[in-house]
Amino acid sequence: MPTDKEHVHNRIAVLRAERGVSRRDLATALGVHYQTIGYLERGEYSPSLHLALRIAAYFEVPVEVVFSLTPFPRLGSTT
Amino acid sequence: MKGTTMEPTSRKQKAEALREESRRRAAERQQRRDEIIRATIDQEVAPRWASRAGRRRLVGLAAGLLALPWAAVVVCWYLAPSDTAMWATFALCLAAALGFTLIANPLMKVTRGVAGAPDRLLDERQITERLRAQALAHRATLALLVAASILVSTAVPDEGNVATLPSAVFAVFAIALLATVAALPMLIAAWRMPDPLPDDED
Structure with a gap:
């Protein structure tokens, strides 16, 4: 499990829900175990650069849209 | 031509x-x-082993099986050479081998392959998890060896710098050590395994 210092925030769950993609579908597309997607979403595992880039490519967004070192602002927040 | x-x-x-x-x-x-x-x-994991407590009970069972060859070492130490020592050693080692044959499959299932599956079937998270388990198992084995050497050096009857021990002890000790080195990474991987997430398709 990554320490607080190494924690990488991500928006995989949001993107997945928005596109209607299941964990299993995303896992199959990326060639990883479906539980790995769950651990990524829960922040219990930080992906390698290669996997992070592949996740971003899957959702067709820049990598910084999916991953960030600081928490993403909540939807509807003004800051 | x-x-x-x-x-x-x-x-x-x-x-x-x-x-x-x-x-x-x-x-x-x-x-x-x-x-x-x-x-x-x-495959679906049996409900009794699906939770962390259940997985750790399974690890406990495996650790108990792993203790059997070590018990055989003690038996040989005190009773060899004798028929009692020979049959007790066979029985203990056979029970451990059969038990592990039965338990290897559930262990692989509860760890989703981290324990037991070949590397080519694992993803990067699972391989990292396996390497961590192997590193911890290496440290644990080292500690076990240090403890065993201290125990042996204090327990061996030393008469005029000549230690006398039945040769069966060394053979069974090698078997117990091999079994421990082989099984410990699996047990540590199963012990550390976090709870699986509920499926979002349900």
Whole structure:
């Protein structure tokens, strides 16, 4: 499990829900175990650069849209 | 003349074709094996082992089995050479081997392949998890060896710098040590395994 210092925030769950993609579908597309997607979403595992880039490519967004070192602002927040 | 120059080439081609066929068959066999392992990894885990507490009970059971060859070492130490020591050692080692044969499959299932499946079937998170378990197992084995050497150096009857021990002790000790080194990474991986997430498709 990554320490607080190494924690990488991500928006995989949001993107997945928005596109209607299941964990299993995303896992199959990326060639990883479906539980790995769950651990990524829960922040219990930080992906390698290669996997992070592949996740971003899957959702067709820049990598910084999916991953960030600081928490993403909540939807509807003004800051 | 033409025949003699063609023959080696045709023999080479035949050999190459045979090698190619053998490679293809080996690849097919591996693919079938991988499919079986993948199906095992993704099988539903028995409810009694699905939770962290359940997995740790399974690890406890495996640790108990792993203790059997060590018990055989103690038996040999005190009773060998004798029929009692021989049969007790056979019984303990056989029970451990049979128990592990039965428990290996559930262990692989509860760890989703981190314990037991070949590397090529694991993703980067699972391989990291396996490496961590192996590193911890290495440290644990080292600690075990230090403890065993201290125990042996204090327990061995030392009469005039000549230690006398039944030779069976060394053979059974080697078996127990091998079993520990082989099994410990699996047990540590199963012990550390976090709870699986509920499926979002439900």
